[in-house]
Amino acid sequence: MSVNEVYVFRPFKLIALLCVFLALGLDVVALLSPAWVTAERFSLSLWESCSQSEAAWSCFSTLSSDWQIATLVLLGAGAAATLLAFLVALISLCRGTQRRHYRTVAVLLFTAVVLQSCALVLYPIKFIDGTVLQTYHEFNWGYGLGWGATIFMLGGGILFCLRTDTYEDAIGLAQLLPEASRENETPAWRILLFSCLDTLSPAIEKS
Structure with missing residues (x-):
């Protein structure tokens, strides 16, 4: 009597894994983005602040500010938790030991959502509080990608909880x-x- 191996395709968990992968990619791009806040002749990222005087741009590090360091640490911790969740989910799906690790992956993703949300709320509050807005400033695509990553983290966590x-x-x-x-x-x-x-x-x- 022959024994047939059976593999059950799990679309919901694959969609959840895709959400986590997209969240991780968006988070990395957001961390490296040069444009979190922009204005005429001004650009601010998580790493440096640049301004243009006449024809030349001059940049200096922003890591001397406590709130910007706190924002960077929170985002980095969220990205690390998302990376760990992605690896655990990928290994679990490949090895067929899915159920026992679903809750762990979901907890990691919800932790990352909390960390990311704290960073993304802290950043505009402290920026507006500590900056004299002489010209029009806007939060640019780097900041938006941070929220996009957070939304995908939340979606992946919910799917892994179902x-x-x-x-x-x-x-x-x-x-x-x-x-x-x-x-x-x-x-x-x-x-x-x-x-x-x-x-x-x-x-x-x-x-």
């Missing part, structure tokens, strides 16, 4: 039934219903 395993396993089992037994097979909705009842039965018994 218990879609029962549904995906039921659909995968229905698709993998032998052709010879199609006439006598159990419908997919019954498999899904029985799986849900089996999952909920311990909670019902306790109540």
Whole structure:
């Protein structure tokens, strides 16, 4: 008797992994962006502030300011947590040990969301508080990418929290039934219903 190996395709978790990858990419670009705040003859990033006098640009480091260092540390910690979550999720999906690590990945992503949000709220408040706005300033694409990364982190965390395993396993089992037994097979909705009842039965018994 031959033994067939079965692999169940999990689209929700792959979408979640894609969200984490996009969040990580956007976060790295935001960290390296030269344009967080721009104005006429002025540009401010997380690393340096540049201004133009006559024809030449002069730049100096912004790491002497406490709030800018705090912003950079918070964003870096959020990016590190996102990278760790991506690696754990990727290894889990490749090795087939998904369920035990879903919660860990979600916790890491929600932690990154909190860190990123704190940094992105702190940055404009402290900038406006400590800057005399002689000309019109605007928060540019670097700052926007930071929020974009945060949104993808939140989306990935929510998807990793959803218990879609029962549904995906039921659909995968229905698709993998032998052709010879199609006439006598159990419908997919019954498999899904029985799986849900089996999952909920311990909670019902306790109540």
